[in-house]
Amino acid sequence: MSRRTLVLLSAILVVSISSAACGGNASQTASGGDSTAGPTSPTTIILGAYTTPREAYGQLIPIFQQQWRTQTGQDVIFEESYLGSGAQSRAIVEGFEADVTALSLEADVTRIQQAGLITHDWQDNPTNGMVSDSIVAFAVRKGNPKGIDDWADLAKPGVQILTPNPKTSGGAMWNVLALYGAALRGYVEGVPANDEAAALDFLKAVLKNVTVMDKGARESITNFEKGVGDVAITYENEVLVAQMQGEDYDLIIPRSTILIENPIAVIDAHVDKHGSRAAAEAFVQFLLSRPAQEIFARHGLRSVDPAVAQATADQYPPVEDLFTIAYFGGWHAATPAIFGDDGVFTRALVDVQSK
């Protein structure tokens, strides 16, 4: 009996070790094959993206794969990873070898650039390095039972708010900038324009109502869909995509909000190492083309192509007071001033949490 059990155990051990080893070998030979490949064998593009545009990429990637095959006769395989923008940016800096990165905000690409992985001027193109736009908006329950129409309503007692964590999520940073900017610009009742102290108090009042801070924008909105909270501050495109997928809640656009500009960049160090530069650059070019921009627009994103933006204007209502990151002096100024250790948001959060 005991001998039989021993035989059984050792058999399990042998099988598991060999299967694990075989698996390892198989993947090694596969990757070895890639690097020594000729031009007609498949190439791979690793896409490191933020969480929100995944449905758009799900439709765009197959179209590009077909285009590339007809143009070059080569198959291109995609490996995709979707994390919160900040988390994705840090993963790439730590060694995740993405060929193309599509993030929520410029500062997250700048981090990769400063790590020495992007060596070209990625903003030197007609869209200034951006691939899509959006705005910060609210998702509220069907029929807006809590009457949340603008920023000021978020500070009302008893309103439960979802917004992601700015430490990991780019969308969360846009949310804070939109809220604080709207207050500074005089679009919040009771907060005089350009009154930093009053704007800070308003930020604190809203943060007090925040019940959940998720890792990424997508997680935040799906938690809202599961019944948490009264309002989710989020990308306009998150709400539009959810509505396309049959989720039943309302989109509210505040009078004043920030224009979200999402960058895309080829990562030089990785495409050169993988030999995937040609395909990766063609992919980015494709994403900026008119057909691709139309697909982005169908997935709730505002187009960076003026012609497409004009053609889809009826789906994307204008905002009374639309400002950009330039209002805060660009990301290099906004990041420390708002999110740094002594930044406005950091101080407000510490203050709210200590109470």
Next chain:
Amino acid sequence: MTLQPGRLGKTPRERWPRPVDWRRRWLRRALVTVVLLYVGILIVAPIAGLVAGALAQGLGPVLATFRDPQVQKAFGLTLRISLLVVAIQAVFGTAVAWMLVRDDFRGKKFINGLIDLPFAVSPVVVGYMLLLLFGRQGLFAPVLQTLDMRVAFAVPGMALATLFVTLPFMIRELVPILQAFGVQQEQAAATLGASGWTTFRRITLPALRWGFIYGVTLTLARALGEFGAVLVIGGGIQGRTETATLYIYRALDERQYVAAYSAALALGLFSLLLVLGTELLRRREESRQ
């Protein structure tokens, strides 16, 4: 086999003493109700919810989930990492447990304490610790670069992370058994002329059998379910470093709820069968003796 140690080591089932008065009977009923409610709310209800969620649109979408090559890859990767980790822990766990009980060396207490560390550290932190070592700016980065080896954002890093979080299980199963078993039988074997290896193979190992099996079961179950550490060190690259748990997380993000629930159910059922199978094996052996 004279000794039957193990976590479910049993004394003959004790019968509740004859009820002395009605109060005791009520107390007992109340306690049983509390236990049933506790287990029901904590374990049965979530599993039932998962089953309901997976079958919300019938069996078709559930089966379609497992035909998806990305799902198959994710489960395949989970299985590969888990089996590798179990194999390593089986060998080294046994060795470490044996050293801790049978040997005396400087720093033994320190090692003994360190082994429980993975219980205390959050898996996400484990992932970041490994990134600090194996990341692009990590301590070992120059070595890895010259060898052209990839650990972070690749399978070896994920296996390392899983090894870390599963370290205590094997050892903590084996140490008490080795202590209870004592050295007399081993010494007896030695006086009869058995070599060290023969003694280990014929005396020690059979005594360890059940601890070994439970250790393997727990290690495997833990490895299958690991999430935070493999997410941080692996990056969740679809089709490459996406394990079953990471696939479930992604499917939820993509609002593919049936796929997420189906995959979660499959993973849960596998672990359940594993534990039940071990228990069944043990019952059979007990009844045979």
